[in-house]
Amino acid sequence: MFKTALSAAAAAALLSMSAAAVAADQPIIGLITKTETNPFFVKMKEGAQAEAKKLGAKLMSASGKKDGDTAAQITAIENMVTAGAKTILITSSGDAILPAVKKAQAKGVQIIALDSPFDGADALFATDNYKAGILIGQYAKAALGGKPAKIAMLDLFPGHPVGAQRHNGFMNGFGLKANDAKSNELSATPETVCAADTDGNQAKGQTAMENCLQKDPAINVVYTINEPAAAGAYNALKKAGKADQVIVVSVDGGCEGVANVGKGVIAATSQQYPLKMAAMGVAAGVEYAKTGKKASGYVDTGVALIAAKAVPGVDSQSVKVGTDLCWGKK
Template sequence: MRTTLIASALTLALGSAFAADAPVIGLITKTDTNPFFVKMKEGATEEAKAKGAKLMTAAGKKDGDNATQVAAIENMVAKGAKTILITPSDAKAIIPAIKKAQDKGVQVIALDSPTDPVSAVDALFATNNYKAGELIGQYAKVAMGGKPVKIATLDLFPGHPVGAQRHNGFLKGYGLQSLDAASNELAKPAEVVCMADTDGNQAKGQTAMENCLQKNPDINVVYTINEPAAAGAYNALKKAGKEKDVIIVSVDGGCQGVKDVAAGKIAATSQQYPLKMASMGVAAGVEYAKGGKKASGYVDTGVTLIAGKSVAGVDSKDTKTGLDLCWGNK
């Protein structure tokens, strides 16, 4: 069963043109189709090549696929990986597998998404997702110019740390009742008239927005967990003839997302840098393999607000800058 699972669910790449003592590093992402994780794999591949390391990669079938990630950890440890980089799909359920790997001397670094607790891994290289949320919340508040607000939040799924941090950070940035960055719950002040889960998926984002509009057709601000969900929300708003009456803000800053900002579909997005996360992770893996020094703690890999139009008092960059940097910032 285990062999079948690995063979059918994992994408495994192990270089062969390396010295026998080349460091072996594993990268496990939530999926291998989301452009965010494609860019992360690209960064890891480039850095591994530059550092003379062997890179193994694996991915879940979908966001939330913990079983595949557990199988990947076990497979990589068996094949000699000394460092595993992971974007955990389930922040709690993955921890026993991580601990087993650490007990065998493997360094485990989380990329982008923290475990719960964060201390379950040796280090976390990630965007400050709460700050990313705050930036788009601040932007939306100024852009609304003091008008009464009815907000829809198109979230990830319950209990996910990144989803909670972005959601609660957005509310905090808007000046509304919220929760702090340590909470995995989603705040719901009175101004939020609709909350829906999207799994970060465009189709589900469109359905969620359609349902929200049925509940409250006067929604005028939409927060989305990421840009695919934002694209879905825009499609629903356009279908309803409301796309010019609603501000959509999001997080990720991928190239397509920045293009959507330039096209006026998204007002602003907080850009993060997955290529940088992965590059830093591989470099830390090589350092551990060669010198025994482990990475530790949280490393902020940066966030930049990209806006179609700047607003007073909120620092942002234009879409040209966003396209120059989109997910490839080192």
Template structure:
């Protein structure tokens, strides 16, 4: 009787030990986005959650209060590492996070940048933002059919690599004087008569466009950092009775503000990127790191497609019906 009891207790202890070991070995991955409310980051989180669940990992998530909240991102990184995260996926809000990235890497944590490049990250999974700009730039030039461009740009904010790459890529696609993809400065050739910082926000995009119209009412092309900023610019143009005279371009690929506004004619074309794919690839890299300890490295292009309801000769695009099957909600 004592022997049976001893064996039973041993079996229970072994099972408990195995369960504890399995729990201890659970892969913990952190996802930190710029904000919680932006549909792009909502979709990114959905992709990370689905990939983590499929791979048996625990996902921790956090976000800054607004774009540019590096203090919030730094705090989130430190908290996640303390909670056992060995891979951090982050959409950088600025270079102030770089020292913290280096610090946690020294502690054995892999850091992967999603969407926005940041110095020191082990790897980057992102859209080729320069190419995204080139696509809409080429479309704008074709849409103007030989007319001289008078351009306003609704940019992100100074110094951000994604904002610079899209802006400068747009000018390159149009065939105008610009800067290369490595520059964080915004080129301003003579054809660009007004530049405004929209912070990717519709209200700021509207205000920026109103100010640009006061400077030059002959504007016939508007480049916007994203689709909310493009929608804001459209609102200002419509209030001025000029919405039919201007070609508006954006980037992102949201379902409503993006594809939906292309369908409505609010935006002439947009470049669609794939945040769910970025996040899923990031989680996969985190799972692999937990298995073999080998860090991901380099840049992985997660793809971009030009979406237009009216195709232009010589400019490759997908129609809105196709885009509907690939877009992400807003």
């Protein structure tokens, strides 16, 4: 009996050791997005899942209920660390996550920012959002054809780094002076006649545009933080009978947004590639698990201007190209 019991205990120990070895061979990588419904983050998750499967990693995922939900992101960081994640990929909703990030790093967890930069991340894999803004600023300037500009700036919300980068890139691409890189406040130029925050939301984008038109009905250029806000702005312009008098530009490159470029809702959009961001992040996580080598610095995951109508002096790709590379439902 004693020998049988000992044999059973030894077998259990061997099974336990085997499970630990399997776990070691399958690194856990976390992905935390701002929301789970935005097509941008849906595509990001798809890219992470595909790359994790390809490389033999286990993916954990979580998200906030809305952009700005840092409480949910903090909880997700803590849960992933407890579960044994060695790398966590985060699209940050705000600086409130930074203490949780530092605690995770102190435990040896690699933290990679995707799309949205934040202080203290080991690396950033993202679109150059400033360049994305420059491209649509240059396009709007050229499309206006020398007419005096009256610009509405439909932003994200104050203090968000991506919002500031796109805003300031647009301003400088248009040839106007912007504020510092961490601000998206309305710059003191005669061309910018209205500014409003939209939270990247279509309904708020429509309300913001309606308010701007009340302030100045002669607005002829609209910068929007993303394509849902652009769709909302267009609804307000159409309702006011001004849809064909205003140049609307945006950033994202989702399939719905690219389709709206083809329909004339948006004149041009800067397309980014969330699937690539996530896939590269997962690969970096697997590399860290295997070799201990962390990713570092900024990795540009690309941006391209998509426009239905090309303008002189500004490089752009066709709606067909944008559709082939877009994310979300086609």
